[in-house]
Amino acid sequence: MSDSGRKKPPLVADRRYPSKTAKARTRAKPKPKKRKTRARRRNPLTRLVLWFLRWVWRLVWGFGWRVATVSAIIVALAVGYVALTLPPIDQFYDGRARGSVTLLDASGDVFAWRGDQFGGVITEDTVSRHLKNAIIATEDRRFYHHFGLSPRGIASAVRINLSEGRGPLSGHGGSTITQQTAKLICLGVPYDPEKWISEAAYEADCRQGSIWRKVKEAIYAMALEAKYTKDDILTVYMNRAFLGGGARGFEAAAQRYFGKSAAQVNPQEAAILAGLLVAPTRFAPTNNLERSQARAQTVLKLMHEQGYLTDEEHAEAVANPARLSEAAQKRAGGYFTDWVMRTGPEVFTRGTTEDVIINTTLDQRIQTAAEEAMREIFEAKVREDSEAQAAIVVMSADGAVRAMVGGRKTRVSGEFNRATMARRQTGSAFKPFVYAAALDLGRSPLDMIEDTEYCVTIPGSGEWCPQNFDREFRGPVTLVDALKTSLNVPAVRLAQESGLDIVRKVAVEFGIESDLADGPALALGASDATLLEMTGAYAGILNGGSSVTPYGMNELRLLGEQEPIFSTGTGIGERVILEESAQQLIWMMNKVITEGTGGRAALPDREAAGKTGTSQSTRDAWFMGFTADYVAGVWMGYDDNTPLTGVTGSGLPAEIWHETMVRVHEDLPARPLPMKEPTPPTQTDEPDGRREDRGRTGGDINSVLRGLFGADNR
Known part of the structure; x- marks a missing residue:
């Protein structure tokens, strides 16, 4: 059959694409009408508020951006001006x-810094x-x-x-x-x-x-x-x-x-x-x-x-x-450094504008020895809650301070230094100056003196009768026995006999700068002194009778300079007593340690000499002494003058001195003390023990003293 006369149906695929007519129909399709709604009208008050807020915002914004712009310009100009005035960066x-x-010790090693350090x-x-x-x-x-x-x-x-x-x-x-x-x-x-x-x-x-x-x-x-x-x-x-x-x-x-x-x-x-x-x-x-x-x-x-x-x-x-480095870790000599800075020339220490180098006398080995000795005694023999304090000074015979501990806190700075600032009653530690005056006036250590009841009339105070520590009298005793057992009555008698003015003058010339008592109690240490003064005075005895000025600064120079601005050769000054008198006094003070009150200070391998001291009401306890190499002084007490309990100079202070000096002398060869044993008395001696030949001061001692006082016969 033929289908030529029939119309063919369109392919299904063609329907994928709408025709132009369809497009036109789609395009021409009327849109649904929107429903008209009646616009809501705001409340007039609301509209007024909104209008006001919008007006404020426009005002603030308009003002704000203008202010911000002007401020930015001002800041920029200020920054630019400051930038133009800035100097080169290295300034x-x-x-x-x-x-x-910068402080150097005796070996030339840095041990302390002060001021503003700039490396x-x-x-x-x-x-x-x-x-x-x-x-x-x-x-x-x-x-x-x-x-x-x-x-x-x-x-x-x-x-x-x-x-x-x-x-x-x-x-x-x-x-x-x-x-x-x-x-x-x-x-x-x-x-x-x-x-x-x-x-x-x-x-x-x-x-x-x-x-x-x-x-x-x-x-x-x-x-x-x-x-x-x-x-x-x-x-x-x-x-x-x-x-x-x-x-x-x-x-x-x-x-x-x-x-x-x-x-x-x-x-x-x-x-x-x-x-x-x-x-x-x-x-x-x-x-x-x-x-x-x-x-x-x-x-x-x-x-x-x-x-x-x-x-x-x-x-x-x-x-x-x-x-820390070894120097920073040790921080040795805090009290010592404070003392050097306080006593040195202000323009080069406390008020310096230069970088200064100071060579000092400090021996860090000795400083450590003193700190360890104090710590050991306090930890072993002082109750933990005790507020008792102590101080130590070690120096050479010429006054060069080798160590200084100003309190139980050893590694500190800026603290109260009891070695240099505390003026305390010296007690019997003052007695060697009484004997020094007597020996220099012709007395012998073997001379006799009465330890019997003795009273002195003090103008304005009445009669004063000194007592020995044990309140007993021993009758006639030698001067050396009186000193080694620290008898009070013989010391007062001897001071009166020699002349209180002479005793005072000897002490002052040896370096006791504090005001000394006027009355006979001077002989028993009723006056105040610092530990540094006392140690320096004992150094004068060791060096043969010449005065000593304690010093800690050897040399001061500016950083980068080789020539020193300031230097100290020695602290030894004028002679105070004859060398023979000093040597005999050292012999007497050696007996204090070997036979008397200072037995706890005895050193195992070398000679030592010293003196104990306990002030009134046991508020202060001292031990002062020396070997042929070093002088050391120890003080113990309370800052508020509370009496010590069961402590005298022959006790803990002597033990601290012993522990310090044992450590100080480690590996040092033993050297004999420069002492001289007196010649025993002969048949020509007078009944009271005075020598017929009194050397420089023959005749009646008191009359001679009145003639000598004020004259420079040292």
Whole structure:
């Protein structure tokens, strides 16, 4: 069949595409009409409020962007002006108002620092990378990415301050390293002694936290960023930061605490140094090493978290915390250093603007010996809660002070020094000056003197009758027996016989500078003196009878100079008593230790001489003595003059002296004392024991003394 006459149906596939007619029909299809709704009309009051708010917003916005624009221009001009006035960067490196004092011991080793120590300029290029990283990780992790201010840091600090109940600007400051540098250089204002009463007042003014000060600080910080590079700013910061112990800058701190340059510190040492920035005094390792190491652990953690330390480096640094150098760890001679600084020329010590080097007489071995001796006796023989104090001075016969301990806390600075500041009654430790006067006037140690009841009439006070310690009398005794058993009555008799003025003059010429008593109680040590004075006076006896001025400074010079500005050759002065008299007195004082009250001070391998002393009501206990090599004095008592319980000069002070001198003389060859045993009396002696031949002072002693007093016959 043929289908030629039939119309073929369209293919199904063609229906995929709509025809034009269909498109037209679709296009022409009317849209449904929207239902007309009646617009709601707002309340007139609401419209008024909205209109007012929009008006206020337009006003504030229009005013605000104009003010912001003007403020930005003013700030930019201020920053530009300040930047133009900034000096070359190297003028900011060392801004100390005071200089430094470095003290060397007798061997030439550094043992103490005072003033503002500046070790020299370090730069970002020369400092240890660990130190640089520790500073940035701790103080300002975004240092290389901000423009001097850190809005994020400021916002965080404000939030923390508010959460801790403080004002928004009190406590955490959110300061960048640049802002801290601006503070360190005090916004470019130098120290003026006419404007500020002290450097401390100047620094306090630089750190004030008023809003206006914060604004000026922000402008100055941005000016620093505009003028200098980041590395320049970091260099100023590293050289100006105060890091405790008198150290200004990280170079001085590295030398102060670790005995090395800041270029050589390892991660754990760098962490200690960077940790000081938050609180230099509190975290100074010389004040509390454990606390400083704990702070360093936090710094190491920050360095690790910020990628400055690998896991291995961090673990090694944590496992091996930094240790102080030997000089910093010992901190020997704190009291000694304070004394040298206080008595030295002020222009080169307390008020120096130069860097000064002082060579001293301190022997650190002897200093350690004295500290250990005191510690051992107190730990073994003094109850733990006792507030009793003690002091020790060790010196050579020429007055060179080798060690000084001013109290039970030995490694301190700025404390009350009982060796140099405490004036205490000397008790029987004063008696050698009574015997020195008598011997120099012709008496012999073997002369007899009465130990019987004896009374003296004191004008205005009535009759005074001295008693011996045991309240017993022994009758006639030799001078040496009277001294070695510390009898009071013979000492008073001898002082009266020699003349109180002569005794006083001998004591003063030997170096007792304190006011001495006028009455006969002078002979029993009723006057006050310092331990340093007494030790110096005993040194005069040892050296053969010449006066001694205790000294601790050998030489003073400026840093970098070879010629000294000041030097001390010796402390020996004018002769006070004859050498023979001094030698006989030493013999008598040797008997004090070998046969008398000073038995506990006896040394096992060498001769020693000394004297015990206990003041009225046992408020002070002394032992003073010497060998052929060193003189040492020990005082013990309470700061408030509370009487000692069961302690006299022959007890704990003698034991402290013994322990000190045993340690001092370790490995030293034994040398004999320069003493002279007196010639036994002959048949020509008078009944009371006075010699027929009195040498320089024959005849009636008292009449001769009246003629001699005031004349220089020493």
